[in-house]
Amino acid sequence: MNEQALRTLLEQVRCGGVTTETALQRLRLLPVQELGSARLDHHRSVRTGLPEAVFAEYKSAEQLTSILEAMLSQQNVVVATRVNPAKAELVCRELDGLCYHASARILTGNDQYIEKVEGGLITLVTAGTSDIPVAEEARVTLAQFGHATKTVYDAGVAGIHRILFEAELLQQSRVVIVIAGMEGALPSVVAGMTPAPVIAVPTSVGYGAGAGGYAALLGMLNSCAPGLAVVNIDNGFGAACMAAAINRAHDHKA
Amino acid sequence: MNEQALRTLLEQVRCGGVTTETALQRLRLLPVQELGSARLDHHRSVRTGLPEAVFAEYKSAEQLTSILEAMLSQQNVVVATRVNPAKAELVCRELDGLCYHASARILTGNDQYIEKVEGGLITLVTAGTSDIPVAEEARVTLAQFGHATKTVYDAGVAGIHRILFEAELLQQSRVVIVIAGMEGALPSVVAGMTPAPVIAVPTSVGYGAGAGGYAALLGMLNSCAPGLAVVNIDNGFGAACMAAAINRAHDHKA
Amino acid sequence: MNEQALRTLLEQVRCGGVTTETALQRLRLLPVQELGSARLDHHRSVRTGLPEAVFAEYKSAEQLTSILEAMLSQQNVVVATRVNPAKAELVCRELDGLCYHASARILTGNDQYIEKVEGGLITLVTAGTSDIPVAEEARVTLAQFGHATKTVYDAGVAGIHRILFEAELLQQSRVVIVIAGMEGALPSVVAGMTPAPVIAVPTSVGYGAGAGGYAALLGMLNSCAPGLAVVNIDNGFGAACMAAAINRAHDHKA
């Protein structure tokens, strides 16, 4: 029962075409399924303030192609994450207007529909060069969502002066995303240098005990610095969504 | 070498009391330690935008008393977390003007110095009643930091209608903190209902496999909902700091 | 907005006291919260077919007393699990009509309101004597829920003939709950001997590697026997609920 059907029902009650009890009966039976749906089933972008993005990891090239074709035609901004090069090539052969970001493993399109967000600056920091693909997943996602970003790559704690140089930028950022593998120590340092909320992203860079990002994840969860929260290992997209939610809240207020 | 000492040195250079080389020597040796310090060694609250808080877990009643005495006299807002009842009683016997929040296990004081933050509403949601102490740690901390909060306690997913009732509130919040133990599913549901950034706090409520908060933590890190980040198990204070950082950023802009 | 309020609103639409658009507005804003609630907010027992039970682990004696007092006066069957002896004693001092099952750590009351379920027999099997408290938690819960149970205690696999003696009983049961710690092997043996669904409950009995019930839990999850599912470690109450749900479904059909 969508809004139109509900209006019709109420009109019928008003003009006597349907009795109060009959209307009550229908409303009692259906509210969650249908009114509930009318309320909740808006596009997720309305409800959560985030554009739809396609998680392509488990989708075949064919499935991905048909989904993106629809998004392109509906004038939605396109973001498809976790697209490996082979899949990207197959999709791009079929569809025009897509751009493949190899490091980020993202396909984008319909950039003309990006709405600039009037928020602050989102700064992305990585500890090493091996962490850059995860950072790029976040950066490209944020760009498609309309957010301004800056990047500080390869500024890990074993050469601590590198991040100290960026103190000013960190102070000016609205949100800082810090991406680090190995011991995952950089977010603690950064969170001690800025009033901005820090989103820490552990990466699976590393080996031996704690490999697969576990050392970094545990380190970040145990950070002694306040103003920091964590997303899952290698989850650049998730960090981008959190940053966007923070920055949109910001935007919203203005 | 603080700013005054630096000015004096430069004056001496200017008037010839110190040679260029001598000044260079002193500046070359000391910059990080001292100029760096002049820049970095502001109170942490200036650098990170968060008031100082005392983590009392490993401190004796005596140590805690002397720290809080100093904070009270310096007209700082007082927040001491992880204070058990016995320690609280000992401290309150020594010092006037402290208030003990038993559920939150927090001692507060100097509330007259709280500066109201001009941000939005921070909503705290718990899945069960056993999660309330962690939520209270966050709520009391945020109150001392000057943020407005609302609470929705005991709205877990096994009775899904309970959180659905709060859809409006969730839509209006600037930040939502969701605290849940057991399977930790609530943050995913909430993040699907609001544009606000969601800070998920796993709690150690539960037993058997995944006890100690691990099931909840892993569930939250694996959330399929975007716009969500996680702090450590039972870390209500950490969630409050992240929320404050987000809300301050907001405030900052205005 | 409960059913009465909805009827009133529809009446007002019908008689023109409220315009269609106004009614639509109210219905659009509220359906999930209120109509949804009207639909969903029945007592959980109506929705899930299981009586309410109180999980007392994290509740103080005072809290537990006031909850049970209300349940007793509302003529609900009373089941409060995870009540340690000290808490039980305090509660029983305050309230009449409660019975404490020490091994099961359960408080029961209002037994006169138990409704017998017309289902089959639920058999509880334990591997050792140390597993009996968990079995008793399940047995007492099922008794309060109105189910018929039989018990076969101390029939572990190191003396395999003990369970073989019970082949007939296992064949006749509608549901079998098997409770085992240590290596947790018994559910596999039982599931190979009966057409009934087997609910496996690992217990925290044991020591060394795999202590805390992990060896038993993993063993049960890896069972090579079909027709078996698992609940959390020591979760006798959860096993009872699953068994009740199975047996009720049975009952329902008749």
Add this chain to the structure above:
Amino acid sequence: MNEQALRTLLEQVRCGGVTTETALQRLRLLPVQELGSARLDHHRSVRTGLPEAVFAEYKSAEQLTSILEAMLSQQNVVVATRVNPAKAELVCRELDGLCYHASARILTGNDQYIEKVEGGLITLVTAGTSDIPVAEEARVTLAQFGHATKTVYDAGVAGIHRILFEAELLQQSRVVIVIAGMEGALPSVVAGMTPAPVIAVPTSVGYGAGAGGYAALLGMLNSCAPGLAVVNIDNGFGAACMAAAINRAHDHKA
């Protein structure tokens, strides 16, 4: 010693051809091995109420072919699980009358011998589209076992209205199987909406911390909703067997 041999022995006792003591000796030595076998060694389907199914994971195409050939000729319903496409192709080249269900990775045959079970409806729910293969393993298995199923795919908690729409179906089901990866939260929600027993199946969909299905498994074991039990990660077949055992018990009674 099968039943015939036992009868012969008793006849010999009766007619004096064998003394009581000799018979006693033979019976004392052999009962478990032989009488026991006569009793126990029925086809597993008689003992456990579940048709035989072939777990093909570790079997070569040759081994699988010869097993299935025998089953086909013996007029048994054929279910072979965990058959990858290459193996399926090899087997189907050799044997007629098999059907390969690619998503479920199951080979079926002899459908004409399926005996319809007079039980209720078994509903299969998945959280995401990536969980569908595990659900299909359960669904195809149940179909071969003669059970009626319905499916609700892609109804995860990040869009909570999707499962709310299915409240009526959940209420009418005899058994509900809920398949979910990531945070594994859906079974808790479902178990709060239905009186039916819920079988929760964690899937290995996901990445980072808790990958491989561990986050989902732990979440389901820690579910705060009663009436729910869990099978191993990706174990669609195991869930089907448990559901069949529950539904057969049902059938049995009628």
Add this chain to the structure above:
Amino acid sequence: MNEQALRTLLEQVRCGGVTTETALQRLRLLPVQELGSARLDHHRSVRTGLPEAVFAEYKSAEQLTSILEAMLSQQNVVVATRVNPAKAELVCRELDGLCYHASARILTGNDQYIEKVEGGLITLVTAGTSDIPVAEEARVTLAQFGHATKTVYDAGVAGIHRILFEAELLQQSRVVIVIAGMEGALPSVVAGMTPAPVIAVPTSVGYGAGAGGYAALLGMLNSCAPGLAVVNIDNGFGAACMAAAINRAHDHKA
């Protein structure tokens, strides 16, 4: 149906008091339960060659007292393991003729019924002094089971000469039990020095990563030396049983 009942039945068949078919019916129904039991239900000591021992960990002083009272009166050798001092004192107050081995945490009695095993020497080696209680649990158990033992305590690998001094003894032993916590390296060294089978017992001595005996357990499972098997952490009793089984097999042959 015990042996006597079976004889009676056969007699009845012989004399025509029971028909062949009736006897067949009774035998077909009962064999596993009753004949099976007649065969299997010997005292465990007959079936497995090991005397009964009481695992007292989860038993109250009252329960333990009544079990031991029975064992004492039945002229069984008494071994009760995991008896803490308080429980031991309570039991010894009630029963005469028990001896408490404090380090081993074992109560023994009826030593006059110990049957000497005609096997070889069982040597117990510990790495450190902290491992001695576990070794003593094994030693006292073996003494009650009638086996000859020698001990080499405090011969860990950080002073490798200590175990080298015992090369001769190790060569002469029939079984060697090596008990070690920390890194658990000693069993590998010992297994390289003797033809005897080595039973490795990890102990929970240690701290930090790998505490609780996990480092030792994993080390022993990964031993590069052949002729070595492992029992659970701190399981001195289990090691004794394995050693006894090996040594009895030996004895048996003679």
Add this chain to the structure above:
Amino acid sequence: MNEQALRTLLEQVRCGGVTTETALQRLRLLPVQELGSARLDHHRSVRTGLPEAVFAEYKSAEQLTSILEAMLSQQNVVVATRVNPAKAELVCRELDGLCYHASARILTGNDQYIEKVEGGLITLVTAGTSDIPVAEEARVTLAQFGHATKTVYDAGVAGIHRILFEAELLQQSRVVIVIAGMEGALPSVVAGMTPAPVIAVPTSVGYGAGAGGYAALLGMLNSCAPGLAVVNIDNGFGAACMAAAINRAHDHKA
């Protein structure tokens, strides 16, 4: 300094060709290295009673060929474990007289030099057919070491009668090796049926939680049956060595 060299030195001392001090000097400097070596550096087979075996996992076909060539020419019994088919083929192309056991993944040779051990029977039991390769690794190894073996394959606990049939064989065995994956329950059942020492071998057969053999390993370590010890996951060779050590000890005595 081998025994011969030592004798020569002593002869020289006796006849005055070497002074006492010179001899002392040589003996003082070298004892561990040389006398120690004379004592310790016998072929491992002398010291530990086990023939040399080659662990081929990490060796190239070339390395393996040259090692086996030497062993063949030195008239040693050849056992090379963990040889994959490709490597086996390469080696067999180079060397005559080798036999490849595909299921066991073992290369053997020089069988004419096998010395029969005068011990008892070693019985190998597997729970499933997938466990057979590990059992075969043990069986072939034992054959090369000169031990008599029998096998009972596919006798897992979900069809408990299968192992009950073998009660007699289990009673007659000197050692029983039980190989099981999944829940690893079979060793407990077997250890309750025989006086022989039971060596439990967990296998990596299984999936989901506890995969890789962990569920089986933990189950076996937590076995409630006495007279059982465990080797590492899939370690058929290790089990064979332990069984050989037990059986040799036996042999030794005769």
Add this chain to the structure above:
Amino acid sequence: MNEQALRTLLEQVRCGGVTTETALQRLRLLPVQELGSARLDHHRSVRTGLPEAVFAEYKSAEQLTSILEAMLSQQNVVVATRVNPAKAELVCRELDGLCYHASARILTGNDQYIEKVEGGLITLVTAGTSDIPVAEEARVTLAQFGHATKTVYDAGVAGIHRILFEAELLQQSRVVIVIAGMEGALPSVVAGMTPAPVIAVPTSVGYGAGAGGYAALLGMLNSCAPGLAVVNIDNGFGAACMAAAINRAHDHKA
């Protein structure tokens, strides 16, 4: 057989009092036990260059007293670690001349026998104040071993300037021990600032995921900075021994 006994034996060979064969026999039987011992059985302090220290954790006050009494009388430097206050008090009541270091939980004595090591400076750095007890365990141990130490306590990465101030000291140290709990990030920063070898000590300070020092341990093992090695959680004594070994090597050379 010590050196003197060996000389005597050789003399007897030389003068004919003992035949070559008899001498050979004795040397063949005993070398490892006795010559080996003569070589290896020096006091550990001679062999490893480290004074003896007593690990008191598992020792009773009585045991500890008698050990320390002997050490005091033998004019050994006394270091007993892991002595809790109660045990310390009991011991000190019995023995004169001991000093209890409460934070370090160490008893020391016979300081007059400390030999100053001619090495460099060992600097101890902690991240937080809660890490100080572990640092003190290292510092007091090093003092007893004769090494010069400096301490920099409470210099964690969330206030990165604190460690930057100490750049000069770090450059001048021969060894740096860095003690940190929580995320354990400080050793990476320090190792990037000094040419000295860094010994990282994780502490069990922290809570939630990674508690007990695991997050810190994994972080340190995964450090991206070279020139760093790790000891076990809270193992201040172990760090001191490693530092002493490094610094002694240094000393040795001079």
Add this chain to the structure above:
Amino acid sequence: MNEQALRTLLEQVRCGGVTTETALQRLRLLPVQELGSARLDHHRSVRTGLPEAVFAEYKSAEQLTSILEAMLSQQNVVVATRVNPAKAELVCRELDGLCYHASARILTGNDQYIEKVEGGLITLVTAGTSDIPVAEEARVTLAQFGHATKTVYDAGVAGIHRILFEAELLQQSRVVIVIAGMEGALPSVVAGMTPAPVIAVPTSVGYGAGAGGYAALLGMLNSCAPGLAVVNIDNGFGAACMAAAINRAHDHKA
């Protein structure tokens, strides 16, 4: 602002070209970024005393080629670790003067610029032959860093005499690196035989429980021998850096 720029600024202050306040302003704004950098941003080799090395694991052949080309032309000693054979071949095709160490998986070059370190001997010990690649990574790295090394390969604890033979060498070494997989017991034995600091390197050699190097890692962390610290699994390079730092400290003093 480098040193030259700072000198210029001070000159300008001296001669009045810049006011004190202007200079102060520039120094206050920039110190960390620029003076800090001037101080800290020396080549890492100056700051940490270790030459640069390239971690090639995550670098493409193209990236690696360009980095090494630069290093070769700048007359730096070249060490690139974790170079697989395919990548090595591609790089060597492009660049002259590189040498590939296949076992160590290292590319070296510019050996003429190696500066010999005047330290002691660094001895590398492995437990088995499978551990040699990790040892070679350490050995080749140390050679490029200018350190003298000796190797003792295949001296594991199951044949304890092998390491005993090397007692003299161990006594003479300045640093000992012990590389071991499986149970990782060798470092404890070695640390008990030498005054030198021991760096323990667990390797991923092994299988089953504790595979991937975890058993060895935990064993080493729990070593009962003092004077030992640990690096991450398979981290031969890290061990070399630690050894170099220790040996350089040594060198430094001379």
